[in-house]
Amino acid sequence: MNKVEQITVDADEADQRLDRWFKRRFPALGHGRLEKLLRTGQVRVDGARAKANQHLSAGQVIRVPPLPIAAKGDERKPSSKAKISERDAAFMRDLVLYKDDDLIALNKPSGLAVQGGSKTTRHVDGMLDALQFDAKERPRLVHRLDRDTSGVLIVARTARAAARLARQFQSGEIKKTYWALVHGKPQYARGTIDAALIKAGAPGREKMKWDDKEGRDAVTDYITVDHAADRVSWLALMPRTGRTHQLRAHCALMDTPIVGDAKYGGAKREESGELAGSGDRLCLHARRIEIPQPGKKPLVIEAPPASHIKALFATLGFNERDAINL
Numbered sequence: 001m002n003k004v005e006q007i008t009v010d011a012d013e014a015d016q017r018l019d020r021w022f023k024r025r026f027p028a029l030g031h032g033r034l035e036k037l038l039r040t041g042q043v044r045v046d047g048a049r050a051k052a053n054q055h056l057s058a059g060q061v062i063r064v065p066p067l068p069i070a071a072k073g074d075e076r077k078p079s080s081k082a083k084i085s086e087r088d089a090a091f092m093r094d095l096v097l098y099k100d101d102d103l104i105a106l107n108k109p110s111g112l113a114v115q116g117g118s119k120t121t122r123h124v125d126g127m128l129d130a131l132q133f134d135a136k137e138r139p140r141l142v143h144r145l146d147r148d149t150s151g152v153l154i155v156a157r158t159a160r161a162a163a164r165l166a167r168q169f170q171s172g173e174i175k176k177t178y179w180a181l182v183h184g185k186p187q188y189a190r191g192t193i194d195a196a197l198i199k200a201g202a203p204g205r206e207k208m209k210w211d212d213k214e215g216r217d218a219v220t221d222y223i224t225v226d227h228a229a230d231r232v233s234w235l236a237l238m239p240r241t242g243r244t245h246q247l248r249a250h251c252a253l254m255d256t257p258i259v260g261d262a263k264y265g266g267a268k269r270e271e272s273g274e275l276a277g278s279g280d281r282l283c284l285h286a287r288r289i290e291i292p293q294p295g296k297k298p299l300v301i302e303a304p305p306a307s308h309i310k311a312l313f314a315t316l317g318f319n320e321r322d323a324i325n326l
Contacts, residue, residue, distance in 0.1 A: 004065055008162035010142045011058045011169040011242060018045065019052035021062070029067060037065060058170040059163040088122075089130035096131070098301050102161035103154055104131055104139060105289070107303040110150040110281055114141065128155060143169045146245070148260075150306040151178070151286025168292065169242065175290040178237040178247055179305065179323070181283035181312055182256040185230045190223045193250040197243050207263060208249040218243040220250045225323050228316045232259070236287075236326050247284060259283040259312070281308045287323075 013021060022034050022043075035052060037043045042065040043050060056062075084092075098105040106124070108114070113123040128139045139155040142165040156162035168174045196215030197208040209215075219240040227233040233256060237247050248264045251257055257265035260282040285306060291299040305313070305320070313320065 004063065006159045007062050007064055008140055008159055008166055009056045009058055009060045009062065010166050014056060014058040014170060016056055017052065018050055018054045018056060021056055026067065059166040061159055061163060084127050084130050088127050092127045092130040097303055102158065103156050103165065105301045106153045108145055108150060108153040110148050110306050113147045114144045114153065124153065142166050145286055148282035149284045149286060151303045152289045152301055154289065172240055173292050176239060176286065177288040179285045179287045180235045180237055180247065180251060181259045181309065182233050182235055182251050183259060184256045185227050185233045186224055186254050186256055193220045193222065193253065195250060195253055197246060197249055208243065208245045210253055216243055217241055218246050220247060223326055226318050232316055234318050236323060283309050283312060285309055
């Protein structure tokens with residue numbers, strides 16, 4: 001990176017320390033070098049000097065200075081910005097559902113990560129330069145979807161829009177509706193799942209588990225749109241909170257795990273033959289998002305279901321029009 005960047009903290013990054021935010025965003029930046037940047041005031045949060053242990057809030061803007069080549073003796077080497085291929089640029093532009101001066105809405109495919117990691121080199125964040133178009137600023141993420149979840153993903157086109165959208169996501173002003181195909185049938189046709197969640201398990205195998213004492217509040221409203229006998233149901237899920245794996249964990253708690261969800265029990269039922277031919281792809285789709293706009297009607301964006309979900313709809317006799325009035 002050879003220029004100053006202003007990066008907005010998104011809702012999923014809230015409550016973490018500044019040094020851990022840097023470690024996640026810039027894994028090649030050593031701790032010693034980060035401390036020097038902080039001491040000299042080159043890293044700032046909302047324009048003010050910051051400390052490594054400072055906890056972040058959604059919507060805050062972090063000034064990230066040009067990151068120099070690592071000096072001899074540093075444990076890590078700096079990351080380099082990969083050039084986007086024409087193929088990837090065209091791919092990203094084909095995902096665009098909606099665009100205005102403030103934001104771009106994408107229909108993220110299942111299997112594409114939103115951000116990079118130790119084993120992930122191709123992801124949405126790394127290809128956002130393809131969506132800058134005529135804007136002065138590079139688009140930036142304001143929320144996330146799991147790698148295997150498809151559907152509406154919002155990116156902001158300016159720092160101001162990113163701060164506003166991040167606050168709206170965190171406060172719950174932005175309404176989200178997901179579609180899920182689940183094994184079995186909920187006991188009640190509609191209801192609310194209010195079950196606090198906490199991460200548990202060995203590193204690399206963590207799962208979200210119900211824990212009302214130590215967990216963070218997690219609330220999901222749901223409606224059963226249709227069902228095929230008692231084998232498979234189509235649910236509309238409306239999360240009020242945004243915890244990691246919230247919808248997947250909550251569906252599993254109802255004993256209706258999402259089809260294709262190996263982590264939360266969905267795949268085991270497929271192996272047993274309960275849903276032959278379903279494959280191993282997660283059947284969770286971010287169908288709709290509703291964003292309040294001052295002085296205007298809410299902006300409503302919908303994404304058509306991924307191909308593997310459409311195929312199962314056809315097999316099970318589900319009709320998308322049945323969800324129009326939800």
